[in-house]
Amino acid sequence: MALTVVRDTEGAVLGPAALTAVTEALAEHRPVTVIVPSMRAALDARRTLARAGIGVGVDVTCPVPWADALWGRLGDGTALARGADVTATAWKVLGGNALMDGRPESAGVYPGYVDVVATLAGTFSAQLPAAVAAAGDALSPQQRDACTMALALADALVARGISTRSRVFEELPDALAAHPGEALCALVAAGWEDLDASQARLFGRLAARVGLTWAASAHPGAAGDAARACEAAVASEAALADASVSEAPARAAVPAPPRSPELQALLGSVFGGGGAVEPTGSVRLLEAAGPEAEPELVARELARLAEAGAERVLLVTRDPREVWRTVSPKASNRGIAVRASWVEPASDLRATRQFLAFVEQLSAIAAAASQWRLDRAAEGAPDAAAAAEEVLSASVEADRSWWPPRAVTDFLLSELSGLPRDIVFSLDAAWRQNRALSPAAVLSDVARVATQSEPLARTVELVAAGDWAGAARALRPNAQTARDREAHQALCAVEDACVAVDGLFGDGLDPHARLTVLASVLSRMGVARSPERGRYGEAQRCTVEILDPARAASTPPGSVEDVLLCGQTAAEDPISAPHDAVHGLLGLLGLARPAAPDAVARARAWHVWAAPTHGLAVERSLRDASAEATHPSPLFAELLSCYRERPETVTLGEERVSKNLSPQGREPEPSGFVPPLEVGTLSGRAAHLAVMRSDVAGDVPVVSATDLETYLGCPRRWFLERAVPADRLDADFSGLDRGSFAHGVLERTGRELQAQGSFERGLAGDVLSRVFDGAVASAPTGQGPAAGFMPHSVSEESQVRHLKDQLLATLDRNEGSFVGFTPRLFEQTFGNPGQDPVTYAGVRVRGTIDRVDVDARGRAAVIDYKSGNSGGSRYRPEAADDLSSWVPGNIQALLYARVLPQVAPGLDPVAAVYLTTGDDPGVGGMAERGFAESMEGAYRGKTPNVVTPDHVAAASFEDVLARAEEVAAEAVASMAAGHVEPRPRDRWACMGCPAVACEKRIDR
């Protein structure tokens, strides 16, 4: 048998040479199979055949599907291996049983090495023995090991009834020759400009066994070098297989398709020294100032082409997925229909990542649940102190690598889960705020919400049972309901991969190892993506097809009106040989691809430039994402070198960000105007919203004591923290959590002492210790004041212990301070919905009074706990000579004292003090003379910072409270007027303020 080489110079998949070979075979009444490099090329070839009036009797296919179909009929009963089979078996062969109980790394197996072995076995197993022998000492021991393992892998596959692609390619020519009926079919290979060594060998051996026509449609210049290199490689393999090689006369060139003179001149000049093409507008350069401007620049060019009447435009890019993401919404908004196609590793699909992350985290949480001892740590402890110790150490030792369970939340938020988003948001907030969250609680929450989506409920059950393939299958209805084709493809790929992996390893694989193997298998499974977007029918202006250069290369010359070539920078479209381990090894084995990378790139570029009849636009960004200047790609430079003068150039800057980002390419219409905050005043609705928020009673704002306190400290800080607050996402063991825990302990201690009728120091210390320990011990239940205060580390654990010491020291320091007064009210709330309204400074107020101590005459001291270390000095009011000009530094306790008669009728306020609970406990504030004087000497070891009304030139405590209310009324009016300028009262006001780069900040 023979290899017959026929050539033309058209540079098409099916040029005159291939068409003649097909028609001659048909004339002999032989069916014809045309083997082309890709499915895209097959589609273009079928169109060419249809235009030539040839349809019946010709099959156009690619090597693997052709071989698969024939091997099923003529092979030895084994199946052609899929990528998933080869990779999964490679893990089994390389990792062996070590994978079953350990992590893949501990077995010395890594995805990169598995990739090398799987590629060698899948593509070259039949050629490896001879290639390794020929390479001799050129191979390192590691490379030789990789080849040995690849051959072991091929054997393992055969033992499973699976043949590698390489084995099928090797055996198929003989099998065909053994079946004369099959051998009748004429084989024509066409459109090849890039192939690997096993494909070259297949074609050579086919020529030797059943005969093959090699149709080479190669440009006579450098653009045809790749096709000629492939032809030479196939001829060499045919000769090695004892085929005669003959050359048919070259077919006459067909007339060039009608294209613009500039494009015709460009094709005549390119790769030949050039420099003579006159720009006439057929070739345009699009230059974006940076990546942000690129999509808009491309979309504008597409709109211009559509406006000019173009019906079909080819958009060629190395990254069709990214161009689809960024350009297609803009194009469809301009009435242009867009299609794209690319092949993507299944592991990169969004739904694959979400599903696997969900499965991994849910499995980890289930594993953590079986080890979790925190909720049982206090069981059997003899007393509260021992129980608290157990809980603290169990909490620090607990595995919380899953907390907060973000992967679970992300999956539940996706459309795949089928859950309403508000349910998931509430669940997420609850999980993230609970530092005592247990894995069992997460599993129970997930099972509970999953009842709202039957597929999700089934998926959760199957994940728990370890059936990940079933879990992926169970979710498919949700992907269908969401009309998410990509998600459906991802779930099918995951299911296939799980079946392949589980079929080999059973259900005993360590979950981490199982995920590693799955990810590796999925990374070698290609998923064809072909999304469409835009208007079709009468509203359609033109159709844009987004392709990569390899797929675009099969477009017949002169078959589209316009081509737009994107991303022509050296970084985005380089020409270089791959330098990975596989390619290095293949080079040493003599199995490198016959056509050099630069020859392949030139051939593809020529096809893209030859495709349009009307115009070619070439786009690049002048700066990259790091604002570094870019360099033109080699082929872009080649194109420019053909010109006498620079072609027409269109530019777009990055300064109009919203315009460049908008799908319509227009500045968004303003829906309102908010004056810049720098002026320090909100107006109209903004001011109204800031003050009123949701806390209103009728049209009267409800203001908290903390609001007023913060506003008086600094209006801007109030605006940032209170009027437009940003909620904390995660409970973070902050001062706020510490403060609320301390408040809770002090409240419970006070109530218990009150119930026992004694506040004696010894008893108080015992009760506080017990309450504190009890709160810590009960924290794992998620109830009580310590729920948000669970230590996750040794340093947090020491903070819990330290807080207990601080609170006991506060008791010591405070003992006997308020002579004749006894605690009566604890954490007394007021002004909240359901409670009587409380008015102050002309508005409704609400708040919580930490403690009220009362004497036998009904005189009351209002006490507010603070966690600072100032010994109370921070809360000592500034002195004043004139009450009317005095402004209280802290208004909270004064406000509480003023409203106390409304909150607890019958009580007469005589003191408004702050009790600090930090390292240096103390008291500060304002009180009637008798109360303040009673503290002198009684306050253990410290001078109290409680002053009398004289201090601010007031006649009575009542006058002080009245003045404070006046100041509060002014603050409320200022708030309502929208004044939010930065105006710090003192350095304390700025401490911990979230304002960024505030020029008024007082640092010390």
Ligand code: SF4
């Ligand atoms: S840093 Fe100080 S002045 Fe600036 S907003 Fe915050 S509190 Fe006000």
